[in-house]
Amino acid sequence: MKKVIVIGSGFSSLSAACYLAKAGFDVSLYEKNSTIGGRARQLKKQGFTFDIGPSWYWMPDIFEKFFNDFGKNTSDFYKLKKLNPAYKIFFTDDVITIGDCMDKICEEFERIENGSSKHLRTFISKAQDNYDIAINKIVLRPGISPLELVTKDTVLRVDQFFKTISQEVRKRFKNPKLISTLEFPVLFLGAKPSNTPSFYSFMNFADFGLGTWHPEGGMYEIIKAMKALAEELGVVIHVNAAIEKIEVTNRTTSAVVVNGKNIKADIIISGADYHHSETLLDKEYRQYSEKYWNKKTYAPSSLLFYVGFDKRLKNIEHHNLFFDTNFEKHAEEIYDNPQWPSEPLFYANFPSVTDKSMAPEECETGFFLVPIAPGLEDTRTLRNQYFDIIMNRFELRTNQVVKNNIIFKESFCINDFIEEYNSFKGNAYGMANTLTQTAFLRPGLKSKKVEDLYFTGQLTVPGPGVPPSLISGKLVSELIIKKHL
Template identity: 50%
Template sequence: MRLYQKSTSLFAKKNAISSVAVIGSGFAALSAASYLAQAGCTVDVYEKNGSIGGRARYLTTTNGYTFDMGPSWYWMPEVFEKFFADFGYEVPQLYQLEQLDPGFSVVYGKNDVINIPANFKGLCDLFESIEAGSSEKLKLFLDGASYKYKIGMEKLVYKPGLSLFEFADKDLIKGLFKLEVFNSFSKHIRRYFKDPRLIALMEFPVLFLGAMPEETPALYSLMNYAGLKLGTWYPEGGFGTVIDAMRTVAEKQGVNFYTNESVTKLNAAGKLVNEVVTTKQSKQYDGVIAGADYNHVESKLLESRYRNYNEKYWESRVMAPSSLIFYLGLNRKVAKLQHHNLFFDAGLQQHAVEIYKEPKWPSKPLFYVCCPSKTDATVAPEGHENLFVLMPLAPGADDTEALRKQYFDLIMSRLEKHTDTNIRTSIDYKKSYCVNDFVADYNSFKGNAYGLANTLMQTANLKPSIKNKHLDNLFYTGQLTVPGPGVPPSIISGKVAAQQMIKYLNKLS
């Protein structure tokens, strides 16, 4: 792989080498480890599972399927580009990207489907065909969302959330009104659109942001800009190729990986973590970055006197959803599916209530189907189909095999009706994944899949702190701290945490 001639190091290298342990190996942890090693630190990454990647691990089967186990939407490509550029790489050197067209499909009923074109003119024409005058309103809506995206992704997401003085920025202050932090996402959408199909289309990212649309700040219309204007992309081979690329970068910087090795305790003395204890060894470090589940690190690895938050605090948090997932291999092709398919043939409002307000298994669930074999021939045997089926679910919900089967049949009945295909008789690989698995594999608090909900009271400095308040050399990264859930924010979170650790270490030298 060709490296740039120009040095891209973000931090001055230290004369004295510091050692840092990173717990976990998801996007945030890999990002943090890479930046720390680039700065001259000796970095050890500890991963409890047999392969790295956290929720973005991939699953390969003996009969030729490769499944992304978690993330499948590649949005905000510039965040990935910035990360790799910081280490002298361009994305095409590491993996190939393809823009999807249509970006995704929304199913409202048996013969009521809209495909979201990659071309903006085509998108405007689509909106206009659904609601007269909506194409001009879409342009106005996305103009505002573009501003939020620019300020949000260039300013807000890189704030460590440790002081209100971080927001003493003229651009942030000047644009506070335009950011609409205190306005409701739901009301904001309805100022522009009336047709329920367009409203559902615009509100769908909120289901995964982790709150009711009326409780999510209108700031997050930046997600609509990302999905509708910047486009939906696919890394050839799946998200596992992105993890492999990040591991390549990390190892090039000198990062060491230890898989099948859980961290069981963080020993501390005074105001410092002085020892990391794993299932295989004990080792001293100058600093620790926790990329594992924040609640797990606090409640299981630290003595109570060193914890930022108690159990009451965590129980009061609004969590983003968990998920019921099915990985399905089919011995035939399936018509009427795109790469990404959102099944909105039931009401978003009712499903959202049953996640956030009255937690229970949903009565009429929305669900999502990813069929990457429509784009990528390498993820399934020839003539076969690869399906990733996901239903958002209240975190902490009861998880039994009987419930998994019940909802599998419910979802399959609707999917078979839409595709005119008997999918259940075509399955040659099936694996389910739900709340209990998120807890077992990732120590996930309440089995959440997406982290902390992006409500107003859980935004920026109101998220769990990136820094331990009692231990000077312990920092946190990932979806439960700043800037929040999602793959691009997690990559940024790793960079922010690494910057804070480097500042701390530089004070010692």
């Protein structure tokens, strides 16, 4: 039985470990931190529960397919609730509410721009076709050859790879608030809407068509479910086990060094940060130079705050976007001219609105996120300065005073992403899905220089986000199974 070592315990690592254990490999997983989950870990404090990382549950079909592959359902592990409304977007002079079905969303669009619902239905119908092609065909390919992208479906849509989401949206809608609402979902792909192929409108179908969900107890319930499944399949999980080196013998993986000990392996998969994983190899075995990594476009990093409030808050939903400043300007300060944003957009998440188990009685669990460029200077002073900026705007837009009701706040930013996850430049979401960084143009799942060394996660195929990470784990396991079984 071939011995596989998986580095890291995020969604992609757990996914790969499960598929390989099911196929009969002897799988051990090593996590440097004291708890598993990678960027999707959990913080519990004074009765408050926070998801440290991902907080949006989109594409429920992908999660369902993952568990179905093992003869299970998501409902065997956690309970899902569809959010209504899905989220609110705060502008300077209005609030847009995104309901839980197309009829409600169309009604809201009509309120803002007369006649826009007809355009919206056409746009989402096209986005649904793209979703079907992307999720059932393209995304399930391992990014080895450009020919993977050439199918009868994609050939018919080739223009959508050379037009951008921005062009597609602005052709149909004139109101800037509706434009921002439709351009927002591609931010999950980590690139500006003006740099993202219009084919990626499938994210709009994920949003409006499939809806936004909440697993009872928070996103960490998915990690707990995957851990239970992995262990049931025979995966052995080690925590507090940082990998110090990947050993190579005769250009083939042979072992890892963990806490000073050599542990033999036939196959190694790293779901840790790709750039960091390559630094665990001797230089001659690295595929990509520092210059390569420095030239790439990264998805944003984030300044995050976890805040416990001693009262219930008003005028909020589970998910809230604050687009009451200039969307384009903030995007430029992330991608074109990296700097701390002058007037940041931000996101606020209050899971206790939906799920009372996530906060003490009559309290609120608050998670705030400011997208920022990776690689910026990160100091305590800057964090505090930005907390004041977003809390002032939060109070103004939601028409309430909350600063005096803060029991505690904890923050997480670039230095923490580097420290906790060895994240390149402290990025939060991996590498952006721009046209020149799509599919086979991303760092490969399989090492070109070392036999039986593989990679998975958001810096490789298919890209950033939780559902793509689950798929990434499946893709890498299929390459291994194909070679060894």
